Amino acid sequence: MKQNEAVLILDFGGQYSQLIARRIRDLNVYCEIKSYQTSADEIASSGYHGIIFSGGPDTVYDDQAPKCDKKIFDLEIPILGICYGAQLMAFSLGGEVDSAAIREYGKTEFQITAESPLFQGIDRRSVCWMSHTVYIKTPPAGFQITAVSSTCPVVSMQNTEKKLYATQFHPEVEHTLHGQEILHNFLYEICRCTGDWKMDSFIQTSVEQMKKTIGEKRVICALSGGVDSSVAAALVHRAVGKQLTCIFVDHGLLRKGEAEEVERVFRSQFDMNLVRVDAQARFLARLSGVTEPEQKRKIIGEEFIRVFEEEAKKIGQVDFLCQGTIYPDVVESGTGNSAVIKSHHNVGGLPKDIGFTGLVEPLRYLFKDEVRRVGAELGLPDTLVWRQPFPGPGLAIRIMGEVTADKLSILKDADAVFRDEIAKAGLDRKINQYFAVLTGIKSVGVMGDGRTYDNTIALRGVTTSDFMTADWARIPYDVLEQASSRIINEVKNVNRIVYDITSKPPATIEWE
Numbered sequence: 001m002k003q004n005e006a007v008l009i010l011d012f013g014g015q016y017s018q019l020i021a022r023r024i025r026d027l028n029v030y031c032e033i034k035s036y037q038t039s040a041d042e043i044a045s046s047g048y049h050g051i052i053f054s055g056g057p058d059t060v061y062d063d064q065a066p067k068c069d070k071k072i073f074d075l076e077i078p079i080l081g082i083c084y085g086a087q088l089m090a091f092s093l094g095g096e097v098d099s100a101a102i103r104e105y106g107k108t109e110f111q112i113t114a115e116s117p118l119f120q121g122i123d124r125r126s127v128c129w130m131s132h133t134v135y136i137k138t139p140p141a142g143f144q145i146t147a148v149s150s151t152c153p154v155v156s157m158q159n160t161e162k163k164l165y166a167t168q169f170h171p172e173v174e175h176t177l178h179g180q181e182i183l184h185n186f187l188y189e190i191c192r193c194t195g196d197w198k199m200d201s202f203i204q205t206s207v208e209q210m211k212k213t214i215g216e217k218r219v220i221c222a223l224s225g226g227v228d229s230s231v232a233a234a235l236v237h238r239a240v241g242k243q244l245t246c247i248f249v250d251h252g253l254l255r256k257g258e259a260e261e262v263e264r265v266f267r268s269q270f271d272m273n274l275v276r277v278d279a280q281a282r283f284l285a286r287l288s289g290v291t292e293p294e295q296k297r298k299i300i301g302e303e304f305i306r307v308f309e310e311e312a313k314k315i316g317q318v319d320f321l322c323q324g325t326i327y328p329d330v331v332e333s334g335t336g337n338s339a340v341i342k343s344h345h346n347v348g349g350l351p352k353d354i355g356f357t358g359l360v361e362p363l364r365y366l367f368k369d370e371v372r373r374v375g376a377e378l379g380l381p382d383t384l385v386w387r388q389p390f391p392g393p394g395l396a397i398r399i400m401g402e403v404t405a406d407k408l409s410i411l412k413d414a415d416a417v418f419r420d421e422i423a424k425a426g427l428d429r430k431i432n433q434y435f436a437v438l439t440g441i442k443s444v445g446v447m448g449d450g451r452t453y454d455n456t457i458a459l460r461g462v463t464t465s466d467f468m469t470a471d472w473a474r475i476p477y478d479v480l481e482q483a484s485s486r487i488i489n490e491v492k493n494v495n496r497i498v499y500d501i502t503s504k505p506p507a508t509i510e511w512e
């Protein structure tokens with residue numbers, strides 16, 4: 001018997017399966033994630049209060065698509081199917097599922113059309129986030145449609161008698177306006193949970209675990225100056241103190257002035273060993289001629305590791321490599337059944353042969369906003385805790401096509417102007433990530449009465465707290481105007497600026 005009430009998340013390879021778990025943790029209910037292959041018998045014997053079917057990349061009516069044990073529907077345990085999970089519920093119980101004429105990605109308005117315990121206390125018209133190409137055309141017999149959108153006839157359906165509920169949208173993502181209330185209703189109104197679980201003190205547990213794992217051995221921490229690795233380093237430092245050395249790699253793909261800034265902040269704020277490695281030439285050499293985004297990421301991932309191995313040798317016997325890997329890095333790189341969206345350099349981009357006995361990744365199951373909370377609790381300065389993220393592969397994935405020194409120089413200058421204007425407008429905390437992209441597109445312009453044929457810079461700004469979904473930031477026109485005119489005037493070889501107005505999904509935050 002479990003000590004706590006528990007909910008099961010059946011994973012069909014969704015991008016947001018861990019996010020569902022995290023939302024449930026936030027609602028004080030214990031939960032477990034298991035493969036979609038888990039049998040009904042195993043589920044029945046585990047005493048779950050409810051089951052959630054995750055989303056997933058597949059199409060339910062394909063032969064290869066993951067299916068659950070059909071007996072699960074007869075266990076009399078409440079089920080909430082989300083997106084793929086909703087489609088699977090409809091398909092398995094005799095409903096009709098088809099490819100949608102109009103697909104929905106990102107923000108979608110929907111309307112609640114019938115009473116449902118799932119929507120208790122929620123406005124009849126609301127906003128949710130969708131990410132689907134398939135839709136439920138007709139619900140199975142015994143089901144009632146409870147919400148619709150202008151293009152989707154079954155945004156939500158239920159069979160209250162059998163305690164089966166489904167939403168085509170994702171209640172777990174932060175941009176679904178009342179998502180957390182919907183999950184709350186499922187847990188508390190439908191599954192009758194009482195909320196008897198609390199997350200242990202994360203800091204204490206992870207420090208104790210690391211003490212055990214690392215023992216007397218030495219560890220290096222890959223430190224970028226970003227939030228994740230700074231929090232990871234602070235945690236490892238708390239566990240093993242001077243056995244830790246931090247390695248900061250200047251791979252030449254950093255933003256303008258970043259290497260100096262990171263070193264300055266780190267040396268003044270932390271009492272830790274820090275080595276700064278100048279690896280600009282070798283990264284650029286390895287990236288020469290490479291244009292394919294995944295290949296760039298893998299090369300960078302591998303080169304990082306080679307640098308860490310070399311630096312470790314200089315220190316002596318080092319057994320562990322610590323990285324500030326967080327959950328979005330893991331899921332986007334493809335885990336279990338989930339699709340590879342992009343190989344984050346520190347997960348999917350890691351080479352197979354690593355010259356360390358083990359990886360230490362204390363933040364591997366946390367989301368960005370949780371990492372920030374841990375950072376604040378550890379007493380890290382606000383400027384660090386709220387620093388906008390910067391990807392490990394750096395500007396290499398913001399230059400479409402081959403990375404060269406010339407292109408890097410253009411992008412660094414343009415990006416510096418944009419950051420400056422955002423800061424001047426006092427928006428640096430309001431927009432969660434903002435940067436410039438060298439698009440690889442050239443276009444015709446006229447400057448000083450002469451024809452130009454030059455580079456297009458795209459500006460991107462997003463609002464999000466967990467970086468799993470994101471909306472494009474409504475930056476005031478005058479700020480965009482100022483940034484645009486300054487970039488054209490101050491940065492050579494740029495004659496056009498565009499602003500990216502896509503949300504995630506369907507786009508990702510970075511361009512590669």
Ligand SMILES: Nc1ncnc2c1ncn2[C@@H]1O[C@H](COP(=O)(O)OP(=O)(O)OP(=O)(O)O)[C@@H](O)[C@H]1O
Pocket residue numbers: 221222223224225226227228229230247248249250251322323324325329346387388389390391392393
């Ligand atoms: N320039 C670098 N030198 C050393 N390690 C790095 C560097 N860039 C990234 N890393 C390693 O890769 C991990 C993942 O990078 P990522 O950018 O996701 O995290 P971060 O830089 O720590 O935080 P943030 O997401 O806020 O930028 C880092 O936590 C760090 O361990």
Ligand SMILES: O=c1[nH]c(=O)c2[nH+]cn([C@@H]3O[C@H](COP(=O)(O)O)[C@@H](O)[C@H]3O)c2[nH]1
Pocket residue numbers: 297328329332342343344345346389390391392393433467504507508509510511
């Ligand atoms: O350390 C990293 N290594 C990577 O390879 C990587 N790729 C994306 N990112 C950052 O992750 C967040 C989500 O990005 P995407 O929407 O582009 O996938 C955003 O904050 C991105 O900047 C990375 N961070």
Ligand SMILES: NC(=O)CC[C@H](N)C(=O)O
Pocket residue numbers: 014054055056057058059082083084085131132133134135
């Ligand atoms: N997000 C999802 O679960 C997507 C489900 C399915 N693959 C679709 O495209 O409709």
Ligand SMILES: [Mg+2]
Pocket residue numbers: 224226227389390391392
């Ligand atoms: Mg970073």
